[in-house]
Amino acid sequence: MERTEALLIADLCEGDETALAPLVEKYKRMVYRLAMQITKNHADADDVMQETFIKVYRSIRTFRKDAAFETWLYRITVNEALNFVKRRERQRVSTLETASESEYEAVTRYRAQVANDPHAHAEKAELRHHVTKAVNSLSLKHRTVVILHEFEGLTHAEIAAILNCSEGTVRSRLHYARKKLRTLLKPYVDASNI
């Protein structure tokens, strides 16, 4: 019988290692997506994934059962990813802009998809490229808030709890991030007919 998430967490608390695998299976894509969006680097995203789930495994007993596991996981992932980015900035290692193409399975896969899809309209492919690039060009703080709000669908309060800042700060970052995106995407915004 399949164990519920609550039961898996309870089992993991009691040292049952087999309870981790189903949780990893359920959340691995979410953690990777978030880590990749923040770090913009597949190697770092991979490290963030490892550290995040290791932390879940080791710290599960500190997780409060009345809180949402997903929010807790978001918080660990975001913190790990932000730390990786800041550490990388110090070490001045490769970024999405400079690293070799082979490092980025996600980007490569996306490009391959676009190239192989006979129905993919060239304009739409270009638009996807520019919109994604615009989001990636935002500063770390702005990008993180945009990702959590626009793509993960979290509320201001949830983001504030994850980033350990006030809701006002979240609103402000979102406001400036949107203004920046609007400027970056101006030709496409002007041409849009919605």
Place this chain on the structure above:
Amino acid sequence: MRLKCEKIGRLLSDYIDGTLSERQNSSVALHLRSCGVCKREVVALKKTNHLLENFYVEPEASDAYYARFTTQLQHRIEQSAPTALHQRLFAVATRLGWHLLTQLHRGIDHSRLGGLFSIRQHVFPYYIFGLTLTMLVVAPLLLIQVSTHDDGSHVLSRLYAAAKIRFFSVDSPISVQPTAALAIKQDTTGTQPTGIRRNVNSGHPTEPPAIDSGSDVWVFTDEPMTEGYIFTTLQEDDSDTIPSVALDIDSELLAYAEIPAQGAFWARLTGRDVLTESRYALLLLQGMDEQHALQQYERKWNGSKGFSQKLLDVPLETLSISEVYDSREL
């Protein structure tokens, strides 16, 4: 009008999200009826959101990658699992103990005592461990009133990350007594115990460390000390118990001391490495060259008691001379 537009402009992002209060929403809607500039801004923001929703490509890895990742993670967890017989026995005993304690909590919760002791199940075992430790360690010390050398371990047992500070004279390896107190920077905003927060931006030695938030204060200890501790504590909030302060890569530890005939000094220790769970660092003030620092490190190593044992976890590269701010130059 322009002033009004600036004010309204800051609300437009929330306006399109529908997260404004009723009053604010009405004000914005009223303004938009008469202001073409702001109206165009709203349309542009909505179009931008539409582009994000429809054309942003979320990263996705291949199934082969996820399969590889799962195997690697499993391998790493297995590696960290106890292998020796005594380690396995300890792990089993820990699990059994945890299980028994949670069962005990369940029993108390279902009995009349449950109303008296409302303790959450997941923290209940910690209460019991804490109580036992208190009985075993603190109580005998209080009863016998033994005054032992203060090695900091009593402080560290409650802390998440810490740095110990000792003040040394410029030309002598002996600790000196500051005339002013050691200063510890504390956060007073949270409801939880205090902790060191980031907030110092000044990187220039001729400027005093600037505090960019009103939430932090410098607290001077009552008595001048030759040594002390700066620390971060486990900070809890409603969502979980991740110590965000300790995880914060921008965290910086600061100390201040006035030393006879030498002036006053700021010392700053930065970097995430010293703020992790098991690492502690010795923060050395002015006057110690690297060799001298290593000698002190060796000396503490040989002491191998309490705090010194914690120092064993510190890689040598983290033991470096800190930046020093001399108040006479300020």
